[in-house]
Amino acid sequence: MKIKSVKSIRNLRGKTVLLRVDFNVPFKKGKITEDYKIRMSLPTIEYLLKNGARVIVMSHLGSPKGIIKPELSLSPIAKSLQKILTARAYKKKIKFAPGVIGVKVEELVNNLKNGELLLLENLRFEIGEEKNDNSFAKKLASLGDVYVNDAFAVSHRDQASVSAIKKFLPSYAGLLLEDEVKSLAKVVKPKQPLVAIMGGAKVDTKAPLIEKMHKKAAFVLIGGALANNFFKALGYEVGTSLIDEASLVFAKKFIHRGKIEAKIILPIDVVVKSGNKVSVKPLALLNKKDCIVDIGPKTVELFAPIIKQAATIIWNGPMGCFEEKPSSFGTMAVGRLIAARSKGVAWGVVGGGETVEAIQKTKMAEYIDWISTAGGAMLSYLGGEKMPGLTKIVSK
Numbered sequence: 001m002k003i004k005s006v007k008s009i010r011n012l013r014g015k016t017v018l019l020r021v022d023f024n025v026p027f028k029k030g031k032i033t034e035d036y037k038i039r040m041s042l043p044t045i046e047y048l049l050k051n052g053a054r055v056i057v058m059s060h061l062g063s064p065k066g067i068i069k070p071e072l073s074l075s076p077i078a079k080s081l082q083k084i085l086t087a088r089a090y091k092k093k094i095k096f097a098p099g100v101i102g103v104k105v106e107e108l109v110n111n112l113k114n115g116e117l118l119l120l121e122n123l124r125f126e127i128g129e130e131k132n133d134n135s136f137a138k139k140l141a142s143l144g145d146v147y148v149n150d151a152f153a154v155s156h157r158d159q160a161s162v163s164a165i166k167k168f169l170p171s172y173a174g175l176l177l178e179d180e181v182k183s184l185a186k187v188v189k190p191k192q193p194l195v196a197i198m199g200g201a202k203v204d205t206k207a208p209l210i211e212k213m214h215k216k217a218a219f220v221l222i223g224g225a226l227a228n229n230f231f232k233a234l235g236y237e238v239g240t241s242l243i244d245e246a247s248l249v250f251a252k253k254f255i256h257r258g259k260i261e262a263k264i265i266l267p268i269d270v271v272v273k274s275g276n277k278v279s280v281k282p283l284a285l286l287n288k289k290d291c292i293v294d295i296g297p298k299t300v301e302l303f304a305p306i307i308k309q310a311a312t313i314i315w316n317g318p319m320g321c322f323e324e325k326p327s328s329f330g331t332m333a334v335g336r337l338i339a340a341r342s343k344g345v346a347w348g349v350v351g352g353g354e355t356v357e358a359i360q361k362t363k364m365a366e367y368i369d370w371i372s373t374a375g376g377a378m379l380s381y382l383g384g385e386k387m388p389g390l391t392k393i394v395s396k
């Protein structure tokens, strides 16, 4: 694999670098609740600043589709980034542009000194961003001398700041993007046995990966709401549990003459809520009032030896409603099993917003080989889908 690394840019001093990052972080009541993506962008930002580049940082937040929504402004992120950089001995003030392109932004860019950083406003306030519009990309590109993509998490999108912009500037990969691609490549070409663990709800973004894993992996362990569709397709009562039509159709593909394919391992017991009552049940005893909220202890016993024999593990999607205590056991247990096996014995990769939150809750995140900043992009990359953000900077 060849990667055009940011480290191969010559004479960074005085160069204006347009750096695409993913600062699409979760907020609650105006406060950032998880800054993992911001922290993971620091190596590239600091590398550029230390080498005297003039750094223009760009990101999206949410999906405002060309409409200026104050609640999706990047201004709180500018404050958070300043705090983080200052705590790491960066002495200058970072600047924040109230727009993405236009005269005011150009003025701020012109006044930017070597080793200084300017954060642009939310890229998706401009309609051209999500449309991958050439003329918007060209205007954006005119602000800098070189382009660096460090936003692996958005690299599955055909959008101006990750795709069209590369037509107009010499383009490079940031250090985080490099790490993401190298770490995930070990799942694309895995040491066997490869075990894939898939959970969460809707199948739409996960389907290509499950299809791929089903061919490539020794086992695919299914949990979370995703499993409910397999139960239903096999003829079990699922009560009021979460089901969706597309996932149900998808599940049926793996069932032949009433039996699930051998590689796909489904839960054998589940935690259910019925009114205020929480109980553990084998599948055969589920009734119309039950709502499945987690995998059961016998399923954890079934999954454990499979995870323990893996040489490569990929996990996306929680096993249940892990945010609430009575239904957190399955997700926490799976997370701990992966952590216990990773860093040494197996190559363990975890990705997806909720899954990352879950692994952090186990307090064992440090034992995982790679925690991806990406959700959808990771699924697309591992599923072999097009990655417009990687063209010209990553090749096989």
Ligand code: 3PG
Pocket (backbone or CB within 6 Å): 022, 024, 062, 063, 153, 154, 157, 374, 375, 376, 377
């Ligand atoms: C993510 O959070 O997965 C990325 O920032 C991509 O966001 P998007 O799904 O809105 O393109």
